[in-house]
Amino acid sequence: MIRKLDWYVLKEMFVPLIAGTVMIGLLFMSNELIWAFKNLDLKGIPLEAILKFAFLSLPKWYLLVFPMGVTFGSSLAISRLAREGEVTAMRAAGISIWRILRIVGVVGVVFAGLSFYNSDKVTPWAGREYKKLVLDFGTVGVVGKIEQNQTINLAPYSANIGQVIQDGQDLILKDILLYERPKPGQVYFYSAPTGRYSAGVWTIDTPEIRIIEGESLIMVNRVKQLTINQRIVLSDFIPGQSEKERTNKQLWDDILALKKAKVNARRSEVEFYSRFAGAATCLGFALMGGILAIRFRRGSAFQGFLISLATVWMYFNAQIVATEVIGRNGWLDPMLAAWSPVALIVLVTGIALWRIE
Secondary structure: OOOOOHHHHHHHHHHHHHHHHHHHHHHHHHHHHHHHHHHHOOOOOOOHHHHHHHHHHHHHHHHHHHHHHHHHHHHHHHHHHHOOOOOHHHHHHOOOOHHHOOHHHHHHHHHHHHHHHHHHHHHHHHHHHHHHHHHHHHHHHHHHHOOOOOOEEEEOOOEEEEEEEEHHHHHHHEEEEEEEEOOEEEEEEEEEEEEEOOOOEEEEOOOOEEEEEOOEEEEEEEEOOEEEEEEOOHHHHHHOHHHOOHHHHHHHHHHHHHHHHOOOOHHHHHHHHHOOOOOOHHHHHHHHHHHHHHHHHOOOOOHHHHHHHHHHHHHHHHHHHHHHHOOOOOOOOOOHHHHOOHHHHHHHHHHHHHHHO
């Protein structure tokens, strides 16, 4: 049951909690847009597609945004109460620190649930939609920025296109050279004066085809038109790991199948356990932010908040090392690797609480 004290603390938390979560999320989204404008030619891509690109890239960052948001909210709220003596008055009235922070812990649990749902349902869905969007418009954005006579990788082909002209969402291609290696020692060359890219289909007009095997020219032929009826995979321009697109159940099924086949499953295991550990950090950071704010109440107005953010920064660096390096290289069990950075939160919170008491 939420009592008057809980409502009072929650009211103090609400504005910095929501504002911090939204602002940090927008910061990550703006970085995605900066990347897109820097690396892609967006003239032929509709504005709604660009905005959709930014919003679909956002869920993957909420593993970071939710913990930082609750830290922001709890630190600033409790810091204000502590600096103005309200925490001291509460404790003098017999209210324990844990009772003061009860609603903070409840908010942490709620955000932990949101983080877990986001990593299990929203991020996999957004990742799949993100890839579809990149496949629909990515080639236009990437190829549209090609400089004259620049060679690009369009697996399984390598392409050298003399000139690219934007035509809405399509591309008009001039002076084309495509080549592929279907098997060792054999090379196919396709040269054509003009062509077009539209909705995943490459149409090469009147190409001359040369097949070379070893040092011998096997065949030279010219056809009216060559259609490469496939979407070009732009894997270099699609960030994120395939594990991010799997739900928790799918990941667990993958792990069991890989282990049954005696195949290394560390990547999937680390991703699976990291989702649980990432959700738990929301509760940990909420309590840590409040306790640090009380511990450093005699310092500057934002001392506890800044120490909380420094701990968050250290945690996420430790989390990257523990999961991406230690866990995936098998130097530590994947579950321990995913959860070990949480020890940093427990350590900092424990020391701060001990110093208060």
